[in-house]
Amino acid sequence: MEKGNFRQDLFYRLNVITIKLPSLTERYGDIPLLAHHFLSQKSEAMNKDVQNINKESMELLCQYGWPGNIRELENVIERAVALTNGPEITVNVLPDYISNLSIETYRRQDSEVPTLEEQEKNYIKWVLDKCEGNKTKAAKIMDIDRVSLWRKMKRYGMESEEK
Numbered sequence: 001m002e003k004g005n006f007r008q009d010l011f012y013r014l015n016v017i018t019i020k021l022p023s024l025t026e027r028y029g030d031i032p033l034l035a036h037h038f039l040s041q042k043s044e045a046m047n048k049d050v051q052n053i054n055k056e057s058m059e060l061l062c063q064y065g066w067p068g069n070i071r072e073l074e075n076v077i078e079r080a081v082a083l084t085n086g087p088e089i090t091v092n093v094l095p096d097y098i099s100n101l102s103i104e105t106y107r108r109q110d111s112e113v114p115t116l117e118e119q120e121k122n123y124i125k126w127v128l129d130k131c132e133g134n135k136t137k138a139a140k141i142m143d144i145d146r147v148s149l150w151r152k153m154k155r156y157g158m159e160s161e162e163k
Contacts (some may be wrong), residue, residue: 024066024073031062034070038077039089050081052088060091064098121156124149 024031035053043050053061057080066072076095083093091099124142131137139149153159 024069028062031066031073032058034073035061035077038074039081042078042081046081048081048084049087050084050089053080054088054090057089057091057094060094060098117156120152121158124152124156124158 024034032053035058039050039053042048061073061076068075076098077089079095080089080093084090124138127138127141128135131141135149136146139146142149144152150159
C-alpha cells in the first residue's frame with residue numbers, strides 16, 4: 001500500500017479478520033506432526049512408499065531454526081521424499097544446512113535464548129552423542145584437545161554422564 005502497488009480500499013475490503021500465527025520456531029511440538037503430514041502428502045503425490053522419518057533426521061528437523069517457516073519444512077520434506085529410495089527419510093537426503101547443524105543453529109526446545117554456557121554444554125552433549133561417547137573423536141570434531149574436553153565436561157558436571 002505504501003509503495004502504491006496495492007490499493008488501500010482493496011486492502012481494507014480483504015482485511016476483515018487478522019490472524020496472528022506464531023512462527024514454527026515458537027511451535028517446536030508441531031514440527032513432527034507437520035513433517036509426517038507433508039511426508040504422507042508428498043509420498044502419495046510422487047507414488048512413493050516412504051512412510052517414516054528416522055529418529056536422527058527428526059531430531060535434526062526439530063533442532064533447525066526454520067527461518068522459512070512451514071513452507072521451508074514442506075520443501076525439505078518434498079526434497080527428502082524425492083531423494084529417498086527406501087521406506088524412511090534418513091539424514092543423507094536432508095539438505096546440508098540441516099544435516100550439518102553447527103553450534104550457531106542449535107536451539108533449545110523452548111526457543112528461549114540460552115546462555116553461552118548452556119549452549120556449550122548442550123553442544124558437547126550433542127557431539128558426544130553423535131560420536132557414541134568417543135571423547136577423542138568428539139574433541140577432534142570440536143577442534144579442541146581431549147584434556148580441554150575433559151575440563152569442560154568436569155566444569156559442567158558431565159563427568160558422571162560418561163559412557
